[in-house]
Amino acid sequence: xxxxxxxxxxxxxxxxxxxxxxxxxxxxxxxxxxxxxxxxxxxxxxxxxxxxxxxxxxxxxxxxxxxxxxxxxxxxxxxxxxxxxxxxxxxxxxxxxxxxxxxxxxxxxxxxxxxxxxxxxxxxxxxxxxxxxxxxxxxxxxxxxxxxxxxxxxxxxxxxxxxxxxxxxxxxxxxxxxxxxxxxxxxxxxxxxxxxxxxxxxxxxxxxxxxxxxxxxxxxxxxxxxxxxxxxxxxxxxxxxxxxxxxxxxxxxxxxxxxxxxxxxxxxxxxxxxxxxxxxxxxxxxxxxxxxxxxxxxxxxxxxxxxxxxxxxxxxxxxxxxxxxxxxxxxxxxxxxxxxxxxxxxxxxxxxxxxxxxxxxxxxxxxxxxxxxxxxxxxxxxxxxxxxxxxxxxxxxxxxxxxxxxxxxxxxxxxxxxxxxxxxxxxxxxxxxxxxxxxxxxxxxxxxxxxxxxxxxxxxxxxxxxxxxxxxxxxxxxxxxxxxxxxxxxxxxxxxxxxxxxxxxxxxxxxxxxxxxxxxxxxxxxxxxxxxxxxxxxxxxxxxxxxxxxxxxxxxxxxxxxxxxxxxxxxxxxxxxxxxxxxxxxxxxxxxxxxxxxxxxxxxxxxxxxxxxxxxxxxxxxxxxxxxxxxxxxxxxxxxxxxxxxxxxxxxxxxxxxxxxxxxxxxxxxxxx
Numbered sequence: 001x002x003x004x005x006x007x008x009x010x011x012x013x014x015x016x017x018x019x020x021x022x023x024x025x026x027x028x029x030x031x032x033x034x035x036x037x038x039x040x041x042x043x044x045x046x047x048x049x050x051x052x053x054x055x056x057x058x059x060x061x062x063x064x065x066x067x068x069x070x071x072x073x074x075x076x077x078x079x080x081x082x083x084x085x086x087x088x089x090x091x092x093x094x095x096x097x098x099x100x101x102x103x104x105x106x107x108x109x110x111x112x113x114x115x116x117x118x119x120x121x122x123x124x125x126x127x128x129x130x131x132x133x134x135x136x137x138x139x140x141x142x143x144x145x146x147x148x149x150x151x152x153x154x155x156x157x158x159x160x161x162x163x164x165x166x167x168x169x170x171x172x173x174x175x176x177x178x179x180x181x182x183x184x185x186x187x188x189x190x191x192x193x194x195x196x197x198x199x200x201x202x203x204x205x206x207x208x209x210x211x212x213x214x215x216x217x218x219x220x221x222x223x224x225x226x227x228x229x230x231x232x233x234x235x236x237x238x239x240x241x242x243x244x245x246x247x248x249x250x251x252x253x254x255x256x257x258x259x260x261x262x263x264x265x266x267x268x269x270x271x272x273x274x275x276x277x278x279x280x281x282x283x284x285x286x287x288x289x290x291x292x293x294x295x296x297x298x299x300x301x302x303x304x305x306x307x308x309x310x311x312x313x314x315x316x317x318x319x320x321x322x323x324x325x326x327x328x329x330x331x332x333x334x335x336x337x338x339x340x341x342x343x344x345x346x347x348x349x350x351x352x353x354x355x356x357x358x359x360x361x362x363x364x365x366x367x368x369x370x371x372x373x374x375x376x377x378x379x380x381x382x383x384x385x386x387x388x389x390x391x392x393x394x395x396x397x398x399x400x401x402x403x404x405x406x407x408x409x410x411x412x413x414x415x416x417x418x419x420x421x422x423x424x425x426x427x428x429x430x431x432x433x434x435x436x437x438x439x440x441x442x443x444x445x446x447x448x449x450x451x452x453x454x455x456x457x458x459x460x461x462x463x464x465x466x467x468x469x470x471x472x473x474x475x476x477x478x479x480x481x482x483x484x485x486x487x488x489x490x491x492x493x494x495x496x497x498x499x500x501x502x503x504x505x506x507x508x509x510x511x512x513x514x515x516x517x518x519x520x521x522x523x524x525x526x527x528x529x530x531x532x533x534x535x536x537x538x539x540x541x542x543x544x545x546x547x548x549x550x551x552x553x554x555x556x557x558x559x560x561x562x563x564x565x566x567x568x569x570x571x572x573x574x575x576x577x578x579x580x581x582x583x584x585x586x587x588x589x590x591x592x593x594x595x596x597x598x599x600x601x602x603x604x605x606x607x608x609x610x611x612x613x614x615x616x617x618x619x620x621x622x623x624x625x626x627x628x629x630x631x632x633x634x635x636x637x638x639x640x641x642x643x644x645x646x647x648x649x650x651x652x653x654x655x656x657x658x659x660x661x662x663x664x665x666x667x668x669x670x671x672x673x
Contacts, residue, residue, distance in 0.1 A: 033110035035095055040082060042122050047080040048095050048110060054103040060345045060456075062101040063411055065419055067146045067156055069094040069270055071114070073192030075158055077130045077146075084125035088118040096156045098147040100313045101345070106153055129418075131268065134160045137219035138229065141170075141293040141301035148310045148317075149287065151279040154187055155307070157271045161293055163261035168295030169209075170259055171201070173251040174273065178322050179287055180466045183279040183309070186255055187272040193263040201256040203248070210244040211237035214298040222306040222339065226372040226427065247290065247302065259293070275309075284461040285309045285323030286339055306339065311459075315343035315423055318357075318446045318458040324466035327506050328647060328673070334432040336363065336463055337371070340401075341425040342448045342456075346410035353403040353424060354449040356394075360442040365399050367431040374424050375406050401426055440464075465506070472502035474652065476668020478521050489527050496523030496568075498666055504576070506647075506672065515586065517572045521666075524565050531559035531606065538605050540618045553618070555605040562601040562625065566594045574639060584645035590635045590656065596627035633658060647672045 031051035038045045046068060053062035068076040070083050071091030085091065094111045135142050144158040161170065174184045189197045213234060220228040234240040248254070259267060286306050293301045308319040321337045340357065344350040359365060368391065380388035386405035393399055403424065411422045432442075441464040447455035480493040500519020533556060540553045574588025601622040607615060635656045643650030648671035655665045 031108065033095070033097075033108040035093060035110045035112040037093075037112070037114055039120065042120050043082050043084045044114065044116070044120070045080065045082045046093065046095075048097070050097055050107045050110075051099075051104060053099060053101075056101065056103045059103075060101045061412065062099060062103075063345075063419075064107075065098045065100060065146065067096040067158070069096070069190070073190070073264065073268055074128070075130060075268055075270065076128045078128070081128060083128070085116040085121050086123060086125055088116050088121045090115050096146055098313055100315060102313070127266075131160075131266070134158075134268070135162055136225055137221055137303065138217050138301055140164070140217070141291065142219070142221070142303050143289065143291045143305045145289075145305055145307055147313060148308045149183065149275045149279060150310050150313065151183075151275050151277055151283070154272050154274050155184075157273065157289070157305075158268055159271060159291055160266065160268045161259055162266050163259060163264075163295075165261050165265070166295035166297055167261060168259045168293055169256055170269075171248075171254060171256045171292040171294070172271065173248060173254055173290040173292070175252040176288060177250055177252055178324075178326075179285065180324055180468075181278040181281065182252060183276055183287060184253065184289070185274040185276055186253070187274045189257070189272070190270040193267040193269065194260065195257045195269055198256045201254055203254065206244070206248065207241050209294060210241045212298045213240040213244070213294060213300045216240075216243065216300040216302055218302045218304075220304040220306070222341075222372075222425065222427070225374075226306075227376070228372060244292075247292070251290065259295075279309050281324075283309050283311045284317075284319055284459055286319040286321040286337070288321075308339065308341070314459075315341060316448055316456050316458055317341050318444060318461040320444065320461045320463045323463055325463060326468065327465045328468075328470070335429050336432065336442070337427070337429050338444065338461070339425055339427045340446050340448075340458070341423060342450075343423045344408045344410040344450060345412060345422070346450070347412040347414075348410060350408040350410065350450045351405060352449075352451050353406065353408060355401040355426065356447045356449070356455070357399045357401070357444060358446070359397075359399050359430070359444050361397070362432050362442055363430050364433050365393050365397075365430065367429075368399070369429045370426065371429060372425075372427040375403065375408055377403070377406060380404060468506045469503050470506040470672045472500075472504060472515070472517065472670060472672050474498065474500040474502065474517070474519060474668045474670045476652070476666050478523060478664060478666035480664040488529050488532075490530075492526045493664070494524040494526070496521045498668055500570075500668075502572075504672070512575050512577050515574050515576050515588075517570075519570055519572075521568045521570070522565070523568065524563065526561065526563050528561040529559055531557050531604075533557050538618065538620075540605075553605075553607060555607045557606040558603060560601065560603045562599060562622075564596055564600075564628070565598040567597055568592060568594045570635075572637065574637075576639075578645055581644070581646060582642065584641040584650075586639040586641075588637060588639070590637060592630075592633045592635050592658070594630040594633075596629055599625055599627055601625040641670060 034049040036047050050064060055062055066077055066079055068081050071093050072085060074083065091114050092111060093114055094109060096109060097107050099107055139162060141161050146156040149155050159170065175182050186199055189195060216232045218230040220226050232243060286308050288304050288306055290302065290304045308317055310317060319339045340355050342353065373389065377388050380390040389403050391401045408424055409416055409422050411419060416422065441462050444461045446458045449455050476498045477495050478498055479495040498519055498521040500517050502515060502517035504515035505513045535556055537552050537554050539550060541548050541550050570590045570592045572588055572590035574586040576584055576586035578584045602619055603622060604619045635658050637654055637656035639652060639654045641650045641652045650670050652668045652670050655663065657663055
């Protein structure tokens with residue numbers, strides 16, 4: 001029977017190992033992707049053969065989106081593009097494809113060498129629709145993302161610049177500090193226009209570059225374009241430096257490359273970023289990549305692109321920013337930014353799109369502020385208005401945003417050429433209720449209704465507080481209970497001052513957490529040995545006839561006392577638990593060493609007087625007494641905090657046991673930063 005039990009145990013263990021494999025593992029595509037070309041006059045047409053898409057049972061019809069790299073610095077997002085090469089030679093063509101709504105693995109990336117003869121090459125070529133419409137935000141500088149960020153894959157960005165004859169430098173900022181993770185890693189960049197990527201540019205020399213900027217145009221896109229455009233004019237160098245310093249300081253990663261207009265008037269650079277497994281913790285977040293183009297004339301452009309983090313390439317999604325908040329500062333900066341994106345996958349236009357959002361009760365729905373939307377339309381002024389939007393709160397608390405009488409084309413339409421035109425979104429800010437503010441996760445989701453079809457439920461979007469290490473400051477006083485006694489010696493302790501510092505996770509919500517501290521305290525110790533009968537002789541000084549005379553005196557009893565001052569250094573380590581927002585308890589042990597900083601000692605001698613009663617004859621200070629430093633001690637303790645225990649201020653009470661001081665306690669104030 002026992003072997004059977006052992007075998008079953010081993011099988012269960014092996015099964016658990018497989019069950020615990022991370023969800024981020026990307027299925028391997030074994031299909032051999034191919035690129036086919038055909039000569040049409042002096043142009044080449046391209047089409048691909050990719051793995052057949054697998055529809056999720058009961059899900060929407062899957063489809064591919066494309067980014068063609070023709071190997072000469074030109075790109076297209078058409079499924080079957082036609083391209084004109086301007087120079088003969090051999091070119092390496094690559095297709096980046098994204099499988100939307102697909103239940104299979106990421107398709108293999110096909111590449112093909114194409115030979116362009118002088119008979120095919122043409123001196124002139126017209127831009128394709130992708131390049132022709134690329135600079136829709138500002139006409140100068142923009143970033144295009146092929147897909148959302150899926151952990152374990154890479155993301156392709158096209159960075160385009162219209163130089164207008166100006167030299168300059170492009171900076172790419174990624175990995176926002178507020179997100180608290182390094183989700184993007186630079187993989188590679190094309191070099192069709194002699195780009196030399198610098199992955200470690202010197203930040204020290206940037207201020208002199210910023211100081212020369214006179215004007216900066218800020219634009220922001222997602223998918224589709226947000227339509228955000230802001231122009232900043234700088235009256236002096238300090239204003240420009242402050243603007244860019246604040247922008248750059250928000251990111252951990254910085255890459256750069258130079259732009260020379262002699263290579264081309266318009267330049268498009270393909271950049272690949274690996275999406276690391278770190279992103280798995282925030283697969284409902286919106287992260288931002290910022291590009292900065294600073295030309296030699298000081299008229300700069302800043303472009304930001306929002307990129308949702310996803311588990312699968314599903315365009316129907318709800319995202320939030322920040323996905324991981326700072327508990328310390330969220331009480332002041334308590335705004336959440338949500339994005340709900342959707343896509344019509346039908347054959348006809350969607351006329352009414354209704355977003356019914358289940359927002360967390362901790363937000364104030366009355367603070368809803370719309371930032372951007374697509375399809376672009378005005379607010380409904382009347383109930384009969386058409387081609388507009390309206391929003392309201394239902395009786396059950398559901399927040400509804402309604403696109404009314406619009407025309408959102410479907411992906412299955414035969415005449416569709418731009419997949420972005422089938423997508424819509426709303427981007428809005430909403431504030432948290434301060435009175436309901438707690439250290440917990442805030443979850444949301446959206447039911448999307450296309451006309452009279454059943455709803456499509458998005459992912460659950462979660463915003464949570466990231467675990468950060470919080471510095472702690474404590475100031476207080478300590479005292480000892482009772483009068484400890486050792487043999488004949490009695491000890492009394494005077495209260496001392498305590499000053500300490502510590503580290504702990506910031507305000508974990510109702511679960512155990514550790515806390516480590518270091519603090520010093522000052523206290524005084526008075527000890528006394530009571531009078532006891534003892535015979536002996538001591539040298540004393542007495543006055544006789546107006547002068548001091550030394551003589552020996554026999555004594556019959558004596559007592560002694562000494563006073564010592566100590567500085568105590570303690571290293572407490574404890575496990576704490578927040579019962580609620582106002583009470584926290586802890587238990588731990590403290591490593592302690594007491595340093596004796598000063599000492600004084602007095603001995604009193606007594607002799608028998610004429611009446612037969614003991615009389616004090618003399619008191620002496622022992623100048624040979626030495627300081628006594630303690631060994632390292634281990635003091636167990638209990639601790640309770642009352643007040644604003646998540647951050648402070650709060651009052652703490654600590655009771656500890658020491659073999660010398662026995663039970664001693666302290667009261668202190670505590671603040672977390």
